[in-house]
Amino acid sequence: MEEARRITPPLDRERDMPILNVNGTSHDVVAEPETPLLWVLREQIGLTGTKYGCGIAACGACTVHIGGIPTRSCQVQLQDIAEGEEIVTIEGLSPDRSHPVQQAWVELDVPQCGYCQSGQIMAAVALLRDIPEPTDEDIRAAMSNLCRCGTYNRIRDGIKRAAELS
Amino acid sequence: MTEQFNLSRRGFIASVAASTGGLALGFPLGATAQQLAELAEPEINAWVVVQPDNTVVVRVAKIEMGQGTLTGLAQLVAEELDADWENVTWSYPTPGENVARERVWGSFGTFGSQGIRASQELVRQGGAAARAMLLQAAANRWGVGVDEVTVERGVISGPGGQTLTYGDVAEDAAALDVPENVPVKDPSTWTIAGQSLLRLDTADKTDGSRVYSIDYTMDGMVNAAIRQCPVQGGTVASFDASTAETMPGVMRVLQVDDSTVAVVADTWWRAKTALDAVEIEWDIPEENAGFNTAQFEEMMREGLDAEDAFVGNQAGDVAGALDGAAQVVEATYAFPWQHHVTMEPMNATALVTDDSCTVWTSTQNAESDLAAASQASGLEIAQCDVHRMNLGGGFGRRGASSTDYTTHAVKIAMAMKGTPVKVIWSREEDMLHGTYHPSTMARFRGALDEEGNLTGMHMRISGQSIFAGLMPFALQDGMDPLVFQGLQAESTEGEFGYTVPNLLIDHAMRNPPLRPGFWRGVNNNQNSFYLESFMDELADAAGRDPLEFRRSLMQNHPKHLAVLDTVAEAIGWDAGAPEGRAYGLCQHMGYGSYVAAAAEVSVDGDTVKIHRIVAATDPGHVVNPQQVEAQIEGSFAMGLSAAMVSEITMENGQVQEENFDTYPIMTMWEMPEVESHIVPSGDFWGGVGEPTIFVAAPAVLNAVARLTGQRVRELPLYKSGLRLG
Numbered sequence: 001m002e003e004a005r006r007i008t009p010p011l012d013r014e015r016d017m018p019i020l021n022v023n024g025t026s027h028d029v030v031a032e033p034e035t036p037l038l039w040v041l042r043e044q045i046g047l048t049g050t051k052y053g054c055g056i057a058a059c060g061a062c063t064v065h066i067g068g069i070p071t072r073s074c075q076v077q078l079q080d081i082a083e084g085e086e087i088v089t090i091e092g093l094s095p096d097r098s099h100p101v102q103q104a105w106v107e108l109d110v111p112q113c114g115y116c117q118s119g120q121i122m123a124a125v126a127l128l129r130d131i132p133e134p135t136d137e138d139i140r141a142a143m144s145n146l147c148r149c150g151t152y153n154r155i156r157d158g159i160k161r162a163a164e165l166s
Numbered sequence: 167m168t169e170q171f172n173l174s175r176r177g178f179i180a181s182v183a184a185s186t187g188g189l190a191l192g193f194p195l196g197a198t199a200q201q202l203a204e205l206a207e208p209e210i211n212a213w214v215v216v217q218p219d220n221t222v223v224v225r226v227a228k229i230e231m232g233q234g235t236l237t238g239l240a241q242l243v244a245e246e247l248d249a250d251w252e253n254v255t256w257s258y259p260t261p262g263e264n265v266a267r268e269r270v271w272g273s274f275g276t277f278g279s280q281g282i283r284a285s286q287e288l289v290r291q292g293g294a295a296a297r298a299m300l301l302q303a304a305a306n307r308w309g310v311g312v313d314e315v316t317v318e319r320g321v322i323s324g325p326g327g328q329t330l331t332y333g334d335v336a337e338d339a340a341a342l343d344v345p346e347n348v349p350v351k352d353p354s355t356w357t358i359a360g361q362s363l364l365r366l367d368t369a370d371k372t373d374g375s376r377v378y379s380i381d382y383t384m385d386g387m388v389n390a391a392i393r394q395c396p397v398q399g400g401t402v403a404s405f406d407a408s409t410a411e412t413m414p415g416v417m418r419v420l421q422v423d424d425s426t427v428a429v430v431a432d433t434w435w436r437a438k439t440a441l442d443a444v445e446i447e448w449d450i451p452e453e454n455a456g457f458n459t460a461q462f463e464e465m466m467r468e469g470l471d472a473e474d475a476f477v478g479n480q481a482g483d484v485a486g487a488l489d490g491a492a493q494v495v496e497a498t499y500a501f502p503w504q505h506h507v508t509m510e511p512m513n514a515t516a517l518v519t520d521d522s523c524t525v526w527t528s529t530q531n532a533e534s535d536l537a538a539a540s541q542a543s544g545l546e547i548a549q550c551d552v553h554r555m556n557l558g559g560g561f562g563r564r565g566a567s568s569t570d571y572t573t574h575a576v577k578i579a580m581a582m583k584g585t586p587v588k589v590i591w592s593r594e595e596d597m598l599h600g601t602y603h604p605s606t607m608a609r610f611r612g613a614l615d616e617e618g619n620l621t622g623m624h625m626r627i628s629g630q631s632i633f634a635g636l637m638p639f640a641l642q643d644g645m646d647p648l649v650f651q652g653l654q655a656e657s658t659e660g661e662f663g664y665t666v667p668n669l670l671i672d673h674a675m676r677n678p679p680l681r682p683g684f685w686r687g688v689n690n691n692q693n694s695f696y697l698e699s700f701m702d703e704l705a706d707a708a709g710r711d712p713l714e715f716r717r718s719l720m721q722n723h724p725k726h727l728a729v730l731d732t733v734a735e736a737i738g739w740d741a742g743a744p745e746g747r748a749y750g751l752c753q754h755m756g757y758g759s760y761v762a763a764a765a766e767v768s769v770d771g772d773t774v775k776i777h778r779i780v781a782a783t784d785p786g787h788v789v790n791p792q793q794v795e796a797q798i799e800g801s802f803a804m805g806l807s808a809a810m811v812s813e814i815t816m817e818n819g820q821v822q823e824e825n826f827d828t829y830p831i832m833t834m835w836e837m838p839e840v841e842s843h844i845v846p847s848g849d850f851w852g853g854v855g856e857p858t859i860f861v862a863a864p865a866v867l868n869a870v871a872r873l874t875g876q877r878v879r880e881l882p883l884y885k886s887g888l889r890l891g
Contacts, residue, residue, distance in 0.1 A: 043435060049374015052593075055593055055825075113232030115510045140834050152799075
């Protein structure tokens with residue numbers, strides 16, 4: 001199972017007012033350098049599609065892409081992010097829900113409550129980037145995000161459908 | 167519906183009317199046409215609003231939390247209305263509106279798998295009445311008889327080929343008297359209901375734009391983090407906020423109630439960080455301070471043999487049957503505490519002024535939160551309201567008597583009048599202060615005769631009662647009837663599915679200092695695990711096939727039997743499992759529906775692999791088959807989590823599991839293939855959100871026992887030296 005990956009090399013600890021590149025837009029952020037990226041996104045930048053589920057990188061609801069790598073943003077501190085590093089959140093995936101994963105999710109009615117789905121979708125997008133036509137085993141091995149509603153089989157089917165749509 | 171906090175109630179209604187720009191139709195419950203005409207705007211006790219652009223807004227009293235009820239209810243209304251499904255959308259009325267209108271929408275409570283079955287009659291009649299009014303309005307416009315007009319997908323046709331849309335005649339229709347006793351359609355004629363339509367609420371779950379309660383923001387809002395005493399009954403002795411008060415963004419550190427301290431800051435992360443720096447001394451009641459899981463197990467074991475017990479189901483003479491048995495089979499089972507772990511932790515936003523209290527929260531029972539807001543603020547119900555936000559999961563945690571987070575938000579907001587306050591519980595706080603799935607044990611004694619027939623059975627349940635711990639007013643002479651879910655005689659909700667001539671099912675109530683709650687499936691979960699495991703043990707002892715053994719006891723319960731036969735056939739019971747694998751099966755009735763499951767497993771060393779699981783459900787009627795399938799799949803994930811991997815324990819009076827690292831739930835890796843057979847028999851309305859959850863564990867564990875000879879009697883799996891792979 002894939003674990004959340006940290007950014008390497010990290011950090012310029014000297015910076016006190018980092019400029020974050022989120023979904024292609026620069027954001028001046030005022031927050032303590034230890035503040036998790038999750039809460040910077042949600043509370044400073046106002047991008048609430050990235051969810052708080054556990055705060056210990058166990059559930060994956062806060063998954064975003066940093067430099068293209070799916071990352072659990074609750075465990076990335078502001079000071080860990082390199083200047084200009086590209087951060088993509090669920091809101092930045094497409095302007096109009098046209099990403100194949102988003103299309104597949106709608107087509108198959110994947111979500112139930114939907115709370116974990118931002119993270120599921122970001123993990124799925126990264127998987128499909130690495131493995132454009134994943135097998136069931138590839139999907140089961142890569143997708144470690146938790147879903148309490150139990151939509152796992154539809155997530156799997158959604159990923160395979162997205163592969164067809166890509 | 168947002169940002170109405172500064173409006174009067176009447177202003178609020180007007181603002182809704184302005185925003186929808188349309189007219190409401192429906193049927194009056196307690197309101198006369200005269201009263202309706204006197205309203206400032208034509209919004210009436212309504213289930214249906216038709217806007218000028220033909221948009222049909224269905225008012226939904228139940229809450230959507232993932233279970234699909236929203237779409238199902240809209241399908242039922244649209245069906246009766248003959249609306250164009252493409253034009254259908256929905257809105258949630260508030261509990262304040264419901265109170266003001268003498269509960270025209272009935273109960274908002276969304277639990278007990280009642281979302282569809284408890285309101286289908288109301289919403290179908292609402293749709294049918296609205297349709298009749300719209301057709302009458304068109305007939306009046308054309309000067310023809312209503313029997314000369316027809317409607318298809320929201321377009322009304324007259325005898326001369328003329329057409330009008332629902333939007334065209336909505337205003338006229340709203341002025342008509344609401345007809346009574348309009349017949350609803352026979353489900354066999356449905357074209358919108360009964361179909362596997364896509365949900366109405368999926369798109370915004372795919373781009374991050376859906377606003378859950380935890381995402382809600384208001385101008386000037388501040389954030390609070392709270393800590394409650396981790397031991398039940400404990401109180402705040404003192405706290406030292408001197409460090410926290412100097413930390414960035416911190417506005418207030420305050421005691422919220424006897425057992426809760428809060429930090430309020432500009433952001434939640436800062437509030438939480440500062441809360442970690444608050445030193446709190448607790449006063450912990452001595453009797454709870456040392457309480458642990460082992461102690462509760464001792465209490466329950468004592469209860470297994472206790473003289474006194476509440477009787478839930480009784481027939482014949484069990485003692486006599488056991489005395490006269492050729493063979494007595496005995497087994498004891500145990501089910502641990504579980505946590506809901508909704509992916510969205512508990513949270514609520516409140517704004518209190520001198521004469522109003524408004525709450526925004528995710529809740530399964532907004533009327534309870536309305537009452538809690540009134541109680542906490544000291545304001546009248548009419549001065550309070552609750553706006554229902556999207557839920558990141560419910561599963562019972564956000565249901566009856568679970569208004570603790572709303573109360574926190576209101577109390578903190580009272581200390582900061584005029585400022586909206588959002589309270590978020592951290593995951594750790596959430597896990598330490600749940601309303602836990604009760605823990606019980608059960609001991610069976612079964613009497614078999616010479617031919618291996620079951621002549622008598624005593625099932626003694628010992629352990630925790632939800633009613634006693636959460637809502638003692640619901641006890642009946644001290645007894646909690648809910649303990650016997652799925653085990654009662656002649657019940658339309660959950661009937662014991664076997665005919666046993668001498669039967670006793672009773673409960674020795676033993677309660678720990680840990681707040682119980684309604685957890686998806688509730689007491690059916692352990693009752694089905696106990697009973698359906700023991701049925702296999704009895705069959706083994708009798709040297710009989712588990713399916714044949716059950717069938718011999720189920721001839722008076724044809725609907726129970728039908729779903730069992732369905733899964734047996736679907737999995738290929740008679741042909742037998744492939745080499746190295748085994749099948750297990752079970753059935754149970756709950757929430758008015760009949761469910762069964764059959765699992766195919768293999769065991770490699772200590773690792774149990776579930777290859778597939780086949781489900782059958784008879785909920786009477788089916789409004790959206792693909793959403794029923796989604797509930798079946800989700801039920802297996804949650805039910806198997808509880809049976810296989812999850813467990814709450816207590817040490818020193820405190821829950822030990824604080825996050826997903828110590829309270830794991832099932833992942834995609836472990837999730838089996840699910841095959842659903844939906845077999846509605848058509849003469850009743852049962853639920854679908856919960857029933858399948860209670861047939862998950864026994865199907866799998868019966869298969870494990872058949873394959874390995876090892877009977878799992880205590881959950882989760884690790885207690886038997888096994889794990890899920």
